[in-house]
Amino acid sequence: MENYGFIRVAAATPLVKVADVAFNLAQIKDLIGSAEKQGVALAVFPEMCICGYTCADLFGQGLLLSSCEQAVAQLCRDTAGLQVTVVVGTPVSVRGRLYNCAAVIRDGKLRGLVPKVFIPTYNEFYEARWFASGADFLSSGSGPDRTEYAGFDVEISPNQIFTIGQTAFAVEICEDLWSPLPPSTYHTLAGADLIVNPSASNEVLGKHPYRKTLVAGQSSRTVCGYIYSSCGYGESTQDLVFAGSSLIYENGTLMAENERFRMEPSLVAADLDVEKLRALRRRENTFSAVSPDGRPASCYAATYVHTSLGPAVQTDFKKKLLRHIEPHPFVPGGDMAEINRRAQEITSIQVLGLATRLSHIGCKSAVVGISGGLDSTLALLVTALAFDALGWSRSRIIGVTMPGFGTTGRTHANSVDLMAALGVTAREISIVPAVKQHFSDIGHDPSVHDVTYENSQARERTQLLMDLANQEDGIVVGTGDLSELALGWATYNGDHMSMYGVNASIPKTLVKYLVRWAALNKFDTASAGSRPVKDILLDIVDTPISPELIPPSAQGDILQKTEDLVGPYELHDFFLYHFFRFGYAPSKLYFLACKAFCEQKNADDLFVGPEGRKEEYNRETILKWLKKYCWRFFSQQFKRSCLPDGPKVGSVSLSPRGDWRMPSDASASLWIQDLENL
Numbered sequence: 001m002e003n004y005g006f007i008r009v010a011a012a013t014p015l016v017k018v019a020d021v022a023f024n025l026a027q028i029k030d031l032i033g034s035a036e037k038q039g040v041a042l043a044v045f046p047e048m049c050i051c052g053y054t055c056a057d058l059f060g061q062g063l064l065l066s067s068c069e070q071a072v073a074q075l076c077r078d079t080a081g082l083q084v085t086v087v088v089g090t091p092v093s094v095r096g097r098l099y100n101c102a103a104v105i106r107d108g109k110l111r112g113l114v115p116k117v118f119i120p121t122y123n124e125f126y127e128a129r130w131f132a133s134g135a136d137f138l139s140s141g142s143g144p145d146r147t148e149y150a151g152f153d154v155e156i157s158p159n160q161i162f163t164i165g166q167t168a169f170a171v172e173i174c175e176d177l178w179s180p181l182p183p184s185t186y187h188t189l190a191g192a193d194l195i196v197n198p199s200a201s202n203e204v205l206g207k208h209p210y211r212k213t214l215v216a217g218q219s220s221r222t223v224c225g226y227i228y229s230s231c232g233y234g235e236s237t238q239d240l241v242f243a244g245s246s247l248i249y250e251n252g253t254l255m256a257e258n259e260r261f262r263m264e265p266s267l268v269a270a271d272l273d274v275e276k277l278r279a280l281r282r283r284e285n286t287f288s289a290v291s292p293d294g295r296p297a298s299c300y301a302a303t304y305v306h307t308s309l310g311p312a313v314q315t316d317f318k319k320k321l322l323r324h325i326e327p328h329p330f331v332p333g334g335d336m337a338e339i340n341r342r343a344q345e346i347t348s349i350q351v352l353g354l355a356t357r358l359s360h361i362g363c364k365s366a367v368v369g370i371s372g373g374l375d376s377t378l379a380l381l382v383t384a385l386a387f388d389a390l391g392w393s394r395s396r397i398i399g400v401t402m403p404g405f406g407t408t409g410r411t412h413a414n415s416v417d418l419m420a421a422l423g424v425t426a427r428e429i430s431i432v433p434a435v436k437q438h439f440s441d442i443g444h445d446p447s448v449h450d451v452t453y454e455n456s457q458a459r460e461r462t463q464l465l466m467d468l469a470n471q472e473d474g475i476v477v478g479t480g481d482l483s484e485l486a487l488g489w490a491t492y493n494g495d496h497m498s499m500y501g502v503n504a505s506i507p508k509t510l511v512k513y514l515v516r517w518a519a520l521n522k523f524d525t526a527s528a529g530s531r532p533v534k535d536i537l538l539d540i541v542d543t544p545i546s547p548e549l550i551p552p553s554a555q556g557d558i559l560q561k562t563e564d565l566v567g568p569y570e571l572h573d574f575f576l577y578h579f580f581r582f583g584y585a586p587s588k589l590y591f592l593a594c595k596a597f598c599e600q601k602n603a604d605d606l607f608v609g610p611e612g613r614k615e616e617y618n619r620e621t622i623l624k625w626l627k628k629y630c631w632r633f634f635s636q637q638f639k640r641s642c643l644p645d646g647p648k649v650g651s652v653s654l655s656p657r658g659d660w661r662m663p664s665d666a667s668a669s670l671w672i673q674d675l676e677n678l
Contacts, residue, residue: 399419406550
């Protein structure tokens with residue numbers, strides 16, 4: 001059964017009765033059973049949940065400590081034959097000192113004890129009254145120690161890494177996370193993919209958001225999955241209230257959390273993508289750059305003990321995946337304020353990049369080819385905003401519409417009206433006479449609508465723009481987007497070329513989003529004659545994507561629709577994002593795309609027009625276009641190897657000078673074969 005690099009984890013919060021070990025054991029066992037039924041591979045329980053964190057001076061009672069040890073032994077017996085790995089908090093007496101520990105249990109055996117390192121000595125958390133620091137097992141530099149506990153001879157040390165199948169995890173406990181240099185920093189550098197944190201964190205006003213910030217930041221900084229489980233109902237006593245905060249993060253993203261202040265047990269689970277985490281670590285070369293030899297200069301750099309806990313749970317991720325797969329990963333989400341902030345930031349990056357280039361070379365104008373399509377519209381909007389930022393008149397922008405054999409009345413009208421509305425200098429130059437002359441010169445039959453017929457038009461337009469830029473002492477602002485670069489959907493030395501490409505790292509789904517956002521937020525009150533600019537922009541958004549190189553229908557409608565030829569851009573952008581960011585194999589891209597587009601109910605209506613989706617995706621459709629994506633991405637690299645400059649906007653960029661350096665003649669055989677094996 002393929003796991004696609006996922007592992008199912010859970011954070012459990014049982015009911016607790018302080019010092020009632022038998023009651024607590026029964027609660028823990030019930031949640032372990034629930035985790036096993038859900039296919040959980042790793043379940044994390046709160047700090048000291050065997051007896052209760054708030055036992056205070058009762059921790060000095062031998063009866064309580066021996067009962068805890070017996071309970072751990074019973075848990076080991078009860079987990080015999082189960083696949084779930086359990087991490088549970090318990091006090092452990094070793095060498096005359098008491099340690100706040102996490103016990104790691106798998107299939108009937110205690111596999112390790114991990115003591116807490118940072119022991120609070122302030123306010124209500126006066127743990128130092130009862131517990132010693134786990135640093136005792138590191139100070140000698142001799143590595144981990146061993147002890148007898150619950151009938152097992154086990155390692156006891158903070159520096160332990162446990163492996164479930166191919167996934168490695170380590171443990172830190174509560175206050176360890178709040179320290180300036182949490183042990184998890186070093187655990188991840190030593191190879192832990194996941195960090196688990198059995199915690200007892202009480203509630204005070206404003207603490208929970210900060211707690212989430214800590215967990216999110218640490219999981220992001222160490223590029224790991226982080227499972228945090230804090231004690232809840234029943235633990236509250238005297239001055240303290242515990243609300244049972246359970247959190248699961250993946251590289252800074254919240255994957256699951258429970259409802260706090262519940263008066264019943266809870267278990268939240270999520271599927272973490274370990275393959276993704278490892279890919280991100282490989283890409284970030286600062287991840288292990290801690291000291292000249294690549295190792296942190298700290299006592300935590302002592303030898304780690306690695307313990308294999310056996311194979312991973314055979315979870316059927318195809319049947320159910322406990323994580324949301326965003327179908328439009330490039331498109332901003334969140335509430336309206338966040339959407340506006342991100343859209344504004346994206347546009348600002350484009351504007352500043354272009355403004356810097358314009359002012360640096362001291363040009364007097366910018367030339368933009370305007371087709372009435374999405375890409376040229378966004379490029380024109382960005383150029384207008386850049387001229388505004390520089391304090392230059394928009395009349396210095398030369399917008400050029402160049403009708404050809406496939407130009408329709410709809411796109412032509414939108415081009416002309418948009419240029420007028422934005423106050424740029426508009427020029428119209430038909431390419432038809434020049435292209436007909438060119439066909440005559442090279443002996444091409446104009447009735448043959450092949451690649452020569454199409455590319456001759458694209459190259460004629462580019463020649464016009466370049467020559468006009470020379471004439472006007474300006475530069476050609478490119479309109480091509482990231483999706484077209486990924487697919488090679490551009491005419492080499494035609495629309496493929498410019499002097500600065502403002503959309504070079506903006507994928508088509510984001511172009512569409514930004515034009516719509518601009519219509520509703522930037523230009524919603526402007527007008528061009530009788531047409532509001534908002535209406536012009538929204539009509540451009542709703543126009544079928546087309547290069548308009550083939551004559552329209554007898555009714556003047558667009559016949560050449562790009563997405564009918566190369567596939568839906570929302571699928572290709574999905575493939576591109578995950579292929580580039582995480583290095584996923586096509587088989588995993590297929591699995592995720594099926595989850596995102598076939599199984600999840602997506603409320604996002606960004607790509608649904610008045611008539612609804614033009615195509616309902618099924619698995620066969622996704623596979624068809626994924627094969628097309630793989631073939632085109634590899635075969636078209638030569639076009640990306642000579643790209644003009646353009647601003648990097650997001651985490652995905654195909655610039656040959658920075659983020660993507662690929663041989664132009666690399667074979668796609670491995671990737672195609674991976675799909676053939678499905």
